[in-house]
Amino acid sequence: MSRLADKLARRQFVFTAEIAPAKGVDVSAALQKAEQLQTLDAINITDNQGACMRMSPLALARLLVEQGYEPILQLTCRDRNRMALQSDLLGAAALGIENLLLLTGDHPRFGDHAAARPVFDLDSVQLLQAAQGLIAGRDMAGKKLVTAPSFFCGAAVAPAAQPQALVLKKFSKKVTCGAGFFQTQAVFQRRHLETFMAAAASSQVPVILGVLLLKSVKMAQFLNQNIPGVQVPQDLLQRLDEAADPLLEGVRIAREMVSWARQYCQGVHLMTFGHEELIPQILAH
Amino acid sequence: MIISTPKARQELEALLQDCRTLFLIGCGSCATACKVGGEDEVFAAQEWLEASGREVTGSLILDEACHIMRAARELRRFREQLDEADALLILACGAGVQSISDCTEKRVLAAVNSLFVGNIRRFGQYEEKCSLCGDCILNETAGICPVTNCSKGLLNGPCGGMEDGCCEVETDRDCAWTSIYQRLEKQQRQGVFDRVVAPKDWSRKFKPGKLSLERSIVDNGREKHR
Ligand code: SF4
Numbered sequence A: 001m002s003r004l005a006d007k008l009a010r011r012q013f014v015f016t017a018e019i020a021p022a023k024g025v026d027v028s029a030a031l032q033k034a035e036q037l038q039t040l041d042a043i044n045i046t047d048n049q050g051a052c053m054r055m056s057p058l059a060l061a062r063l064l065v066e067q068g069y070e071p072i073l074q075l076t077c078r079d080r081n082r083m084a085l086q087s088d089l090l091g092a093a094a095l096g097i098e099n100l101l102l103l104t105g106d107h108p109r110f111g112d113h114a115a116a117r118p119v120f121d122l123d124s125v126q127l128l129q130a131a132q133g134l135i136a137g138r139d140m141a142g143k144k145l146v147t148a149p150s151f152f153c154g155a156a157v158a159p160a161a162q163p164q165a166l167v168l169k170k171f172s173k174k175v176t177c178g179a180g181f182f183q184t185q186a187v188f189q190r191r192h193l194e195t196f197m198a199a200a201a202s203s204q205v206p207v208i209l210g211v212l213l214l215k216s217v218k219m220a221q222f223l224n225q226n227i228p229g230v231q232v233p234q235d236l237l238q239r240l241d242e243a244a245d246p247l248l249e250g251v252r253i254a255r256e257m258v259s260w261a262r263q264y265c266q267g268v269h270l271m272t273f274g275h276e277e278l279i280p281q282i283l284a285h
Numbered sequence B: 001m002i003i004s005t006p007k008a009r010q011e012l013e014a015l016l017q018d019c020r021t022l023f024l025i026g027c028g029s030c031a032t033a034c035k036v037g038g039e040d041e042v043f044a045a046q047e048w049l050e051a052s053g054r055e056v057t058g059s060l061i062l063d064e065a066c067h068i069m070r071a072a073r074e075l076r077r078f079r080e081q082l083d084e085a086d087a088l089l090i091l092a093c094g095a096g097v098q099s100i101s102d103c104t105e106k107r108v109l110a111a112v113n114s115l116f117v118g119n120i121r122r123f124g125q126y127e128e129k130c131s132l133c134g135d136c137i138l139n140e141t142a143g144i145c146p147v148t149n150c151s152k153g154l155l156n157g158p159c160g161g162m163e164d165g166c167c168e169v170e171t172d173r174d175c176a177w178t179s180i181y182q183r184l185e186k187q188q189r190q191g192v193f194d195r196v197v198a199p200k201d202w203s204r205k206f207k208p209g210k211l212s213l214e215r216s217i218v219d220n221g222r223e224k225h226r
């Protein structure tokens, strides 16, 4: 059992953050960042995030394992068909990677290879199911594996997306297909989280709240326009706009969200965009 | 119907560099409806070619360029004009072009790009509704195809990019899953939300697709048409 799985099973509050693999072959920056994040419980390694081509997350996740960190390998359905996904999963297990975050993936249209053929042979629900199959010793074709992997499978959810009832329908499918934890998209309105958790709590699956550090009103507006599923509401835009020190205000906002997480969820996933040094401040009670 | 758009004149110009004489072929079905290969367009192409100093040896609009045998029969009637041409310029979809290339050794040039199988909203407005996946799920999705209308072709519900019911890929378009959800709600049915939909069986979409009806079905059809 991974340390993350163990902590969540013991109902402890967990902290995660993410690292994007390099656009290139030098991993030193990524490892440095991992060192900054070493007090956290696990580190997500993103998979061609935003549909921009980077080093394989599998490689970086293994390097993290070697350094004693606990990675959460993100795997999307955008770039690989069912065969490639399963073979990467077996490879991950062989490399000592236990935590997975299984995602649909952003459309290539947003990335730096807009002409790439989007694969989406599976969706995130089917990928979760495939991973469960592998754990049970069978591949998607029903063929027996010589040795089965063991994984702690996570999934993503966007609690603030509307219609929420529809989001919840997909959420339950992911629960049915073996999601052992959820990491959420950033949520900026308490009532969104409240209503979502009211419905999601019965599943008993731990939810880790995405907390995003807003650095300025400009950044917030950029997110609103460009990042699917992220909506910073007007009142927060105003707070950032009027603040003498917008970054400090951003930290305050993030801290409020961490307090919601302590109330409703079982952890926080921090997205600090180069301001990892502010994490202790964000987490301060 | 097959929706297509004309290739840019610049691209055609480069393509036609060493062709001095051409025979033009349009299509009376889809290409006519899309305004890429009907009488008007074939005529315009002829004028353009002649203005650029080329000779058009003749032209023909097939009823349906995708009908291989009929295309071959029609082409035989224009034998001489075809023989005089350096190449055949086809103003029809990719399928139509290949009916022609199937029955002549002449150089065949495609003048359009084929886009999708589309429905017609109104004249000049075409929408892709079905991408011919070979394994239809419409009965569970309230008659709205997620394979085609969802930019990612997801089968189990919306992705994380859905925002206010709109699609992350084109924010002015409804997320297919919102439409499916709302219509199922109205019908008070669970539909596709009732179960985990298994991955699609893409072996049914094996390329190149081929279907041969049984002799008895074909003959039966003929009887009725008589
Ligand atoms: S599911 Fe969609 S793409 Fe497949 S056959 Fe039905 S309508 Fe066409």
Ligand code: SF4
Pocket (backbone or CB within 6 Å): B149, B150, B151, B152, B153, B154, B157, B158, B159, B160, B161, B162, B163, B166, B167, B168, B169, B174, B175, B176, B177, B178
């Ligand atoms: S937003 Fe909806 S339609 Fe668009 S890609 Fe995601 S699920 Fe498909």
